[in-house]
Amino acid sequence: MTQEEILNALVTTQMPFGKYKDSLICNLPEAYLVWFHQKGFPQGKLGMLLATMYEIKLNGLEYLLAPLRNKTSR
Incomplete structure:
Protein backbone atom coordinates (compact mmCIF):
# COMPACT_ATOMS: atom_id res chain seq x y z
CA MET A 1 0.00 0.00 0.00
CA THR A 2 1.15 3.52 -0.71
CA GLN A 3 1.29 6.13 2.04
CA GLU A 4 -1.79 7.81 0.58
CA GLU A 5 -3.71 4.52 0.59
CA ILE A 6 -2.72 3.88 4.21
CA LEU A 7 -3.85 7.35 5.34
CA ASN A 8 -7.14 6.94 3.45
CA ALA A 9 -7.65 3.52 5.04
CA LEU A 10 -7.20 5.03 8.52
CA VAL A 11 -10.20 7.32 8.00
CA THR A 12 -12.42 4.73 6.25
CA THR A 13 -11.66 1.36 7.91
CA GLN A 14 -13.75 0.28 10.88
CA MET A 15 -12.46 -1.75 13.79
CA PRO A 16 -13.85 -5.25 13.13
CA PHE A 17 -14.00 -6.50 16.74
CA GLY A 18 -13.72 -5.67 20.40
CA LYS A 19 -14.86 -2.80 22.58
CA TYR A 20 -14.59 -0.30 19.73
CA LYS A 21 -16.14 -2.49 17.02
CA ASP A 22 -17.37 -0.37 14.09
CA SER A 23 -15.34 2.70 15.18
CA LEU A 24 -13.08 4.15 12.52
CA ILE A 25 -9.41 3.37 13.12
CA CYS A 26 -8.64 7.10 13.22
CA GLY A 60 0.93 14.35 17.56
CA LEU A 61 0.39 14.06 13.81
CA GLU A 62 -3.40 13.64 13.81
CA TYR A 63 -3.72 16.93 11.94
CA LEU A 64 -2.48 15.05 8.86
CA LEU A 65 -5.75 13.12 8.79
CA ALA A 66 -8.04 16.19 9.04
CA PRO A 67 -8.20 16.88 5.29
CA LEU A 68 -8.94 13.20 4.61
CA ARG A 69 -11.67 13.08 7.27
CA ASN A 70 -13.31 16.13 5.70
CA LYS A 71 -13.13 14.50 2.27
CA THR A 72 -14.78 11.27 3.44
CA SER A 73 -17.52 12.96 5.48
CA ARG A 74 -19.06 14.59 2.41
Whole structure:
Protein backbone atom coordinates (compact mmCIF):
# COMPACT_ATOMS: atom_id res chain seq x y z
CA MET A 1 0.00 0.00 0.00
CA THR A 2 1.15 3.52 -0.71
CA GLN A 3 1.29 6.13 2.04
CA GLU A 4 -1.79 7.81 0.58
CA GLU A 5 -3.71 4.52 0.59
CA ILE A 6 -2.72 3.88 4.21
CA LEU A 7 -3.85 7.35 5.34
CA ASN A 8 -7.14 6.94 3.45
CA ALA A 9 -7.65 3.52 5.04
CA LEU A 10 -7.20 5.03 8.52
CA VAL A 11 -10.20 7.32 8.00
CA THR A 12 -12.42 4.73 6.25
CA THR A 13 -11.66 1.36 7.91
CA GLN A 14 -13.75 0.28 10.88
CA MET A 15 -12.46 -1.75 13.79
CA PRO A 16 -13.85 -5.25 13.13
CA PHE A 17 -14.00 -6.50 16.74
CA GLY A 18 -13.72 -5.67 20.40
CA LYS A 19 -14.86 -2.80 22.58
CA TYR A 20 -14.59 -0.30 19.73
CA LYS A 21 -16.14 -2.49 17.02
CA ASP A 22 -17.37 -0.37 14.09
CA SER A 23 -15.34 2.70 15.18
CA LEU A 24 -13.08 4.15 12.52
CA ILE A 25 -9.41 3.37 13.12
CA CYS A 26 -8.64 7.10 13.22
CA ASN A 27 -11.17 7.56 16.05
CA LEU A 28 -9.79 4.89 18.37
CA PRO A 29 -8.63 6.23 21.74
CA GLU A 30 -4.91 6.50 22.28
CA ALA A 31 -5.12 4.24 25.36
CA TYR A 32 -6.57 1.43 23.20
CA LEU A 33 -3.74 1.80 20.70
CA VAL A 34 -1.17 1.82 23.53
CA TRP A 35 -2.72 -1.40 24.84
CA PHE A 36 -2.31 -3.02 21.42
CA HIS A 37 1.26 -1.73 21.26
CA GLN A 38 2.02 -3.43 24.58
CA LYS A 39 0.19 -6.69 23.79
CA GLY A 40 1.08 -6.89 20.10
CA PHE A 41 -0.78 -5.70 17.04
CA PRO A 42 -2.77 -8.24 14.99
CA GLN A 43 -1.22 -9.65 11.84
CA GLY A 44 -1.95 -8.26 8.41
CA LYS A 45 -3.51 -5.02 7.21
CA LEU A 46 -5.43 -4.33 10.43
CA GLY A 47 -2.28 -4.61 12.54
CA MET A 48 -0.41 -2.31 10.18
CA LEU A 49 -3.21 0.27 10.34
CA LEU A 50 -3.39 0.11 14.14
CA ALA A 51 0.40 0.45 14.43
CA THR A 52 0.36 3.40 12.03
CA MET A 53 -2.43 5.12 13.97
CA TYR A 54 -0.49 4.51 17.19
CA GLU A 55 2.57 6.26 15.73
CA ILE A 56 0.46 9.13 14.41
CA LYS A 57 -1.13 9.74 17.83
CA LEU A 58 2.15 9.20 19.68
CA ASN A 59 3.84 11.89 17.60
CA GLY A 60 0.93 14.35 17.56
CA LEU A 61 0.39 14.06 13.81
CA GLU A 62 -3.40 13.64 13.81
CA TYR A 63 -3.72 16.93 11.94
CA LEU A 64 -2.48 15.05 8.86
CA LEU A 65 -5.75 13.12 8.79
CA ALA A 66 -8.04 16.19 9.04
CA PRO A 67 -8.20 16.88 5.29
CA LEU A 68 -8.94 13.20 4.61
CA ARG A 69 -11.67 13.08 7.27
CA ASN A 70 -13.31 16.13 5.70
CA LYS A 71 -13.13 14.50 2.27
CA THR A 72 -14.78 11.27 3.44
CA SER A 73 -17.52 12.96 5.48
CA ARG A 74 -19.06 14.59 2.41
